[in-house]
Amino acid sequence: MSFHHLCSSPSSLLHDPLPLCNLLSVYPKSTPRSFLCSYNPNSSPFHSRNLLQVTHVSVQEAIPQSEKSKLDDADLPIPTPTASKSYVWVNPKSPRASQLRRKSYDSRYSSLIKLAESLDACKPNEADVCDVITGFGGKLFEQDAVVTLNNMTNPETAPLVLNNLLETMKPSREVILYNVTLKVFRKSKNLEKSEKLFDEMLERGVKPDNATFTTIISCARQSGVPKRAVEWFEKMSSFGCEPDNVTLAAMIDAYGRAGNVEMALSLYDRARTEKWRIDAVTFSTLIRIYGVSGNYDGCLNIYEEMKALGVKPNLIIYNRLLDSMGRAKRPWQAKIIHKDLISNGFTPNWSTYAALIRAYGRARYGDDALVIYREMKEKGLSLTVILYNTLLSMCADIGYVDEAFEIFQDMKNCETCDPDSWTFSSLITVYSCSGRVSEAEAALLQMREAGFEPTLFVLTSVIQCYGKAKQVDDVVRTFDQVLELGITPDDRFCGCLLNVMTQTPSEEIGKLVGCVEKAKPKLGQVVKMLVEEQNGEEGVFKKETSELIDSIGSDVKKAYLNCLIDLCVNLNKLERACEILQLGLEYDIYTGLQSKSATQWSLHLKSLSLGAALTALHVWMNDLSEAALESGEEFPPLLGINTGHGKHKYSDKGLAAVFESHLKELNAPFHEAPDKVGWFLTTSVAAKAWLGSRRSSGGVSA
Numbered sequence: 001m002s003f004h005h006l007c008s009s010p011s012s013l014l015h016d017p018l019p020l021c022n023l024l025s026v027y028p029k030s031t032p033r034s035f036l037c038s039y040n041p042n043s044s045p046f047h048s049r050n051l052l053q054v055t056h057v058s059v060q061e062a063i064p065q066s067e068k069s070k071l072d073d074a075d076l077p078i079p080t081p082t083a084s085k086s087y088v089w090v091n092p093k094s095p096r097a098s099q100l101r102r103k104s105y106d107s108r109y110s111s112l113i114k115l116a117e118s119l120d121a122c123k124p125n126e127a128d129v130c131d132v133i134t135g136f137g138g139k140l141f142e143q144d145a146v147v148t149l150n151n152m153t154n155p156e157t158a159p160l161v162l163n164n165l166l167e168t169m170k171p172s173r174e175v176i177l178y179n180v181t182l183k184v185f186r187k188s189k190n191l192e193k194s195e196k197l198f199d200e201m202l203e204r205g206v207k208p209d210n211a212t213f214t215t216i217i218s219c220a221r222q223s224g225v226p227k228r229a230v231e232w233f234e235k236m237s238s239f240g241c242e243p244d245n246v247t248l249a250a251m252i253d254a255y256g257r258a259g260n261v262e263m264a265l266s267l268y269d270r271a272r273t274e275k276w277r278i279d280a281v282t283f284s285t286l287i288r289i290y291g292v293s294g295n296y297d298g299c300l301n302i303y304e305e306m307k308a309l310g311v312k313p314n315l316i317i318y319n320r321l322l323d324s325m326g327r328a329k330r331p332w333q334a335k336i337i338h339k340d341l342i343s344n345g346f347t348p349n350w351s352t353y354a355a356l357i358r359a360y361g362r363a364r365y366g367d368d369a370l371v372i373y374r375e376m377k378e379k380g381l382s383l384t385v386i387l388y389n390t391l392l393s394m395c396a397d398i399g400y401v402d403e404a405f406e407i408f409q410d411m412k413n414c415e416t417c418d419p420d421s422w423t424f425s426s427l428i429t430v431y432s433c434s435g436r437v438s439e440a441e442a443a444l445l446q447m448r449e450a451g452f453e454p455t456l457f458v459l460t461s462v463i464q465c466y467g468k469a470k471q472v473d474d475v476v477r478t479f480d481q482v483l484e485l486g487i488t489p490d491d492r493f494c495g496c497l498l499n500v501m502t503q504t505p506s507e508e509i510g511k512l513v514g515c516v517e518k519a520k521p522k523l524g525q526v527v528k529m530l531v532e533e534q535n536g537e538e539g540v541f542k543k544e545t546s547e548l549i550d551s552i553g554s555d556v557k558k559a560y561l562n563c564l565i566d567l568c569v570n571l572n573k574l575e576r577a578c579e580i581l582q583l584g585l586e587y588d589i590y591t592g593l594q595s596k597s598a599t600q601w602s603l604h605l606k607s608l609s610l611g612a613a614l615t616a617l618h619v620w621m622n623d624l625s626e627a628a629l630e631s632g633e634e635f636p637p638l639l640g641i642n643t644g645h646g647k648h649k650y651s652d653k654g655l656a657a658v659f660e661s662h663l664k665e666l667n668a669p670f671h672e673a674p675d676k677v678g679w680f681l682t683t684s685v686a687a688k689a690w691l692g693s694r695r696s697s698g699g700v701s702a
Contacts (some may be wrong), residue, residue, distance in 0.1 A: 226257035291324035326359030392426035433463030467500030566611030606644035635684035645678035
């Protein structure tokens with residue numbers, strides 16, 4: 001029968017000359033396994049405790065059926081204690097065996113934990129370390145040394161403890177003690193000491209194993225030096241070590257953070273094929289890699305793969321996804337990720353809110369951005385200058401004047417940041433676009449008092465403000481300031497001057513012609529020909545305008561032509577307006593204005609200014625008249641005008657509202673479609689009748 005003998009007193013563990021793994025012996029015979037062969041240096045303290053358990057036959061090992069009935073029925077002999085030997089025979093299936101074994105194990109383990117704590121607390125010198133170990137009160141065995149070092153946290157005393165144990169116990173496998181000492185350095189993120197200990201290993205003739213490299217690599221990762229992790233990983237083969245899947249998976253993160261994206265993605269492809277276990281930290285790095293490279297779909301794919309594998313995203317992953325969606329200008333996907341974050345029980349932190357403000361602010365999702373901003377304020381979270389400026393810039397672009405003022409006041413009252421040049425620029429732009437002259441001037445004064453000189457961007461906004469208020473003299477004065485400051489006007493500044501001219505009464509336009517000539521002579525020549533009614537030789541105006549188009553950037557070409565056409569319409573020079581529109585078509589600045597299908601002919605005006613839209617309407621009506629009344633071309637069942645349904649950010653009216661009124665003035669049969677916002681439709685019959693009546697009445701202008 002198989003019986004175990006147990007020590008009668010747990011306290012004897014501390015004085016028993018045998019190691020803990022020999023406290024339980026097995027009858028009649030057992031085959032022991034080496035404790036050292038099963039050691040894993042990367043295990044947690046919990047796993048280290050398991051190292052102390054008996055590695056012979058378990059007291060819970062299955063008993064053959066032939067023996068079972070005998071054990072159940074037998075009267076077990078209980079020897080009488082003697083002076084020389086004190087033990088009892090216990091049924092290995094008895095609850096008492098389990099209780100005694102647990103009690104003995106816990107007592108020994110607790111003592112070793114206390115020893116580790118004492119060594120952590122002692123002074124980092126050989127004498128004090130030796131005194132603590134000597135005072136333990138019992139012989140330390142190799143597995144005891146492993147448990148003690150594994151539970152230490154002090155990187156100053158740990159190497160002294162290691163040296164003491166190596167000298168006193170002469171372990172069979174020194175590398176294990178080195179590995180658990182390396183774990184102490186990893187806990188404190190002390191890569192320097194880890195690398196120094198590695199050198200000592202080699203000097204002592206101890207060959208590192210896989211666990212040695214894995215521990216140093218993870219220490220480098222946790223210490224924030226992924227390039228060193230890569231270096232240690234690439235050393236493994238020279239010592240005959242082959243990384244396991246866990247180490248390889250960790251290297252995806254290390255290579256990614258070290259900047260070797262190609263290697264990181266190559267390892268990830270292999271990980272998917274070989275089904276490695278990848279942690280959340282590595283997935284986070286992969287999302288960052290794809291985000292930085294601009295592969296935003298890749299970020300979302302990683303997120304979906306992660307969920308499919310059952311790896312739960314952490315808050316860092318959610319924040320990185322939100323940041324990536326902000327860079328991609330995909331606020332709708334940022335909303336979905338934010339909802340996932342909340343539904344999975346996470347509480348947004350500062351980084352979450354910052355990423356959301358950037359995502360919504362860049363995409364001009366004004367209401368959503370303001371909700372996040374106010375939620376941050378309710379939770380007492382402070383904003384940075386960049387976040388405040390993101391909100392103010394958004395407000396400037398979408399015309400949220402009152403909200404911008406609220407944000408600016410909050411920023412001024414904030415103790416953690418002060419307004420900068422960008423702050424004032426955005427605020428002045430908000431006031432300027434809405435024509436609030438006094439507020440814009442006050443903001444400009446605050447900007448100067450704060451030590452910031454106005455930039456060309458700011459002065460452009462100020463000119464726009466004065467133009468909107470029709471304060472032409474102030475426009476000229478501000479223009480002179482630009483020249484006095486030695487600032488060279490750019491295309492945007494000149495475009496602003498041109499836009500101001502379209503809002504200026506005809507009797508005052510002459511004051512601005514000189515400014516335009518100084519700012520951009522080629523533009524000044526074209527404007528002068530329009531304003532001063534210089535007819536000149538045929539084709540000269542077209543030639544000058546073509547040269548102007550060639551001289552300006554592609555980003556301002558449409559704005560320039562829109563303004564020039566608006567100016568022509570204001571000056572009642574429809575022929576010039578048509579000439580400029582035709583040039584815009586030839587240069588592909590205006591595209592897709594007209595479309596034809598079997599069922600409908602359409603005019604598309606969404607991207608045009610009011611003057612340009614009216615000019616395009618005039619040209620289209622002339623084309624329709626020619627097609628129907630001269631060429632006899634058949635119309636499709638429907639004709640439509642698409643103005644779009646939006647309105648200008650700083651105006652209560654959009655193009656649709658203005659056109660509705662204009663079409664009524666023309667008595668045109670176009671009516672707003674109830675099921676297609678921004679569309680005005682008519683039938684071919686009604687259109688032909690109207691065009692015929694216009695020709696008979698001599699109407700030529702749209």
